[in-house]
Amino acid sequence: MVTSLFPPELETRATALIAAATARGQRIATAESCTGGLVAGLLTEIAGSSAVLERGFVTYSNHAKAELLGVPKDTLLQHGAVSEPVVRAMAEGALSRSRAHVAVAVTGIAGPGGGSADKPVGLVHFALAREGQPTLHLERRFGDLGRGAVRLATVDQALSLLEQAIAAPLLA
Amino acid sequence: MVTSLFPPELETRATALIAAATARGQRIATAESCTGGLVAGLLTEIAGSSAVLERGFVTYSNHAKAELLGVPKDTLLQHGAVSEPVVRAMAEGALSRSRAHVAVAVTGIAGPGGGSADKPVGLVHFALAREGQPTLHLERRFGDLGRGAVRLATVDQALSLLEQAIAAPLLA
Numbered sequence: 001m002v003t004s005l006f007p008p009e010l011e012t013r014a015t016a017l018i019a020a021a022t023a024r025g026q027r028i029a030t031a032e033s034c035t036g037g038l039v040a041g042l043l044t045e046i047a048g049s050s051a052v053l054e055r056g057f058v059t060y061s062n063h064a065k066a067e068l069l070g071v072p073k074d075t076l077l078q079h080g081a082v083s084e085p086v087v088r089a090m091a092e093g094a095l096s097r098s099r100a101h102v103a104v105a106v107t108g109i110a111g112p113g114g115g116s117a118d119k120p121v122g123l124v125h126f127a128l129a130r131e132g133q134p135t136l137h138l139e140r141r142f143g144d145l146g147r148g149a150v151r152l153a154t155v156d157q158a159l160s161l162l163e164q165a166i167a168a169p170l171l172a
Numbered sequence: 173m174v175t176s177l178f179p180p181e182l183e184t185r186a187t188a189l190i191a192a193a194t195a196r197g198q199r200i201a202t203a204e205s206c207t208g209g210l211v212a213g214l215l216t217e218i219a220g221s222s223a224v225l226e227r228g229f230v231t232y233s234n235h236a237k238a239e240l241l242g243v244p245k246d247t248l249l250q251h252g253a254v255s256e257p258v259v260r261a262m263a264e265g266a267l268s269r270s271r272a273h274v275a276v277a278v279t280g281i282a283g284p285g286g287g288s289a290d291k292p293v294g295l296v297h298f299a300l301a302r303e304g305q306p307t308l309h310l311e312r313r314f315g316d317l318g319r320g321a322v323r324l325a326t327v328d329q330a331l332s333l334l335e336q337a338i339a340a341p342l343l344a
Contacts, residue, residue, distance in 0.1 A: 004320045005177040005210070030209075030230070036216025037202075037209025038177070040230045044208025047284055047319060049232070055240060056230030058202070058212045063271055064227035068240075099235055112219055147219055148176045 004045050007152075013159055014042050020166045021052040028162060029100035030056040031069055031090040033081065033107035034124060035151050039158045054100040059090065069093030082107050082119055084127075088135050091127035102165045103129045104158050110150045120144070124154050128161045136161070176217050179324075185331055186214050192338050193224040200334060201272035202228040203241055203262040205253065205279035206296060207323050211330045226272040231262065241265030254279050254291055256299075260307050263299035274337045275301045276330050282322045292316070296326050300333045308333070 004011045021028060030040045030053070040056035043049050057068050062081055065071040071089040079085045090105035108124025115121035122142040129135045138161065142153045176183045193200060202212045202225070212228035215221050229240050234253055237243040243261040251257045262277035280296030287293035294314040301307045310333065314325045 005324065032209070034216075035213070036221070036225065037204070037212035037228050037230060040209035040232075041207070041213045044206075044230075044232065045320065045323070049208070053208065053230070053232050055232060055236035056209050056228075058209060058216075058225070058228030058230065060212075060216060060222055060225050060227060061271070068227060099233070148217065151217070152177065 006042050006045060006155075010042060010156060010159065011045055013163065015046050017159065017163055017166060018043065018046045018049050018052050022048065024166065026052070026102055026166055027054040027100040028052055029054050029094040029098035029103040030158075031094035031103060031105035032056065032058050033060060033065070033090075034110045035106055035154050035158070036060060038151060038155050039104065039106065042155055042159065055098050057094055065090060069097065080119070082109055082123060082125060084125055084137050084139065087125035087127040088129075088137055091129035091135055095129040095131070101131050102162065104161050104165075105129075106154050106158050108150070108154060110147045110154075111144055112147060115144070122150050124150070124157070126157060126161055128165055130165055178214050178217060178327075182214060182328060182331065183217060185335065187218050189331065189335055189338060190215065190218045190221050190224050194220065196338065198224070198274055198338055199226040199272040200224055201226050201266040201270035201275040202330075203266035203275060203277035204228065204230050205232060205237070205262075206282045207278055207326050207330070208232060210323060210327050211276065211278065214327055214331065227270050229266055237262060241269065252291070254281055254295060254297060256297055256309050256311065259297040259299040260301075260309055263301035263307055267301040267303070273303050274334065276333055276337075277301075278326050278330050280322070280326060282319045282326075283316055284319060287316070294322050296322070296329070298329060298333055300337055302337055
């Protein structure tokens with residue numbers, strides 16, 4: 001019997017996150033490049049997630065990052081799609097262009113191609129934007145684990161950021 | 173070793189679809205409600221999909237369907253989010269608000285809650301919009317298979333529609 005595509009541990013954590021967000025009235029938006037919708041896909045495995053996952057943006061192309069999330073084209077050109085400035089702009093764009101209280105964004109190099117000495121396969125940038133709070137940034141280098149494993153590690157880390165955001169005391 | 177979250181058969185078909193779409197220069201957009209990003213998530217499992225999956229919309233809320241895809245609020249109110257007019261508007265909105273040649277949309281009731289006599293758990297509406305061609309609509313009733321299985325069956329059917337669209341002879 002199919003219960004979920006995702007590892008049980010991730011689903012258990014997602015269930016707790018959806019419950020906590022529901023209790024706090026916090027809605028979530030996602031902005032995904034390398035995971036291509038899997039962060040939203042995990043959250044929506046959970047019954048009742050419709051109260052929490054307000055919308056998701058799968059911005060695989062640079063056009064989509066610019067047009068859907070308002071990432072400045074200059075930022076994309078200057079820093080590349082896998083960079084701190086771009087992921088920050090993605091999270092802030094998802095927050096401002098949704099009815100969510102918290103937005104998480106990911107952009108990275110899942111491989112097998114596309115890596116360089118500077119930006120190897122497995123490099124992923126994360127950002128978390130919240131109403132009235134500074135945007136958080138995180139860089140992870142997962143290594144060349146294989147495309148599926150890099151994507152799954154990225155989902156796991158994005159979930160951790162959301163857990164921190166939802167569980168953290170709300171600032172007045 | 174993690175290779176993919178998805179069943180191997182779906183991944184094999186997605187690999188062929190990405191290859192065919194790449195060869196024909198066809199870009200794809202997705203608009204997902206009940207699958208919450210999994211259709212885009214499957215396509216982006218495939219290396220090289222960045223040339224094909226132009227963007228994806230995870231429109232879980234009615235606000236998102238209206239604001240991101242231009243689904244008329246009257247249509248949502250009159251027919252409900254899980255209906256033929258809404259899924260048609262989702263697909264056409266995804267096509268017109270992207271740089272894709274083909275857009276697939278899904279909206280359904282994955283369960284376990286949310287079903288009614290008229291719209292039972294497992295009911296899913298699909299639409300496929302293509303440049304210069306009439307939008308296709310399909311209704312499936314998968315039954316109450318469980319949330320994960322309904323979502324996976326929906327991904328499978330959406331993939332079939334994309335296969336038909338990409339493989340079909342292009343009209344002049």
